[in-house]
Amino acid sequence: MRTAHVLQKGDDYHKFGQSLALKQAWWFESFRDAISNGFARFTYFKKDGTFRRTLGTRSPLLIPADKAPKCPQDNEEWEERAKAIPYFDLEKQEWRSFSVLNFVKLEKVWRFNNPQK
Secondary structure: OHHHHHHHHOOOHHHHHHHHHHHHHHHHHHHHHHHHOEEEEEEEEOOOOOEEEEEEEOOOOOOOHHHOOOOOOOHHHHHHHHHEEEEEEOOOOEEEEEEHHHEEEEEEEEEOOOOOO
8 A cells, every 4th residue: 555655645646546556566565575576577658659578587596696695675765766666677687677667467467486585
């Protein structure tokens, strides 16, 4: 629900309404969980309006050590993270992000057990 609240406060809320904000919040949390415990093939709109189909992850097991995040993200950055999803592009071997509102399609998710749990 915290994500829905952040999305409702955003500039685009008047365009999309409460129902979409709740759907996007549910998708955001589910998607983030999925790519944190595996990887996924998905599509979204880029800022220039074109589609991007990619294979991405947030799992530290799949990100090369030299590309790992420098520091963990903290709760103070929650509002920004709720609007955009950072992910590691497994094909380009670079970090990317996209707006939650620009999601088009989740094609496939590959999950694996987290050995740290």
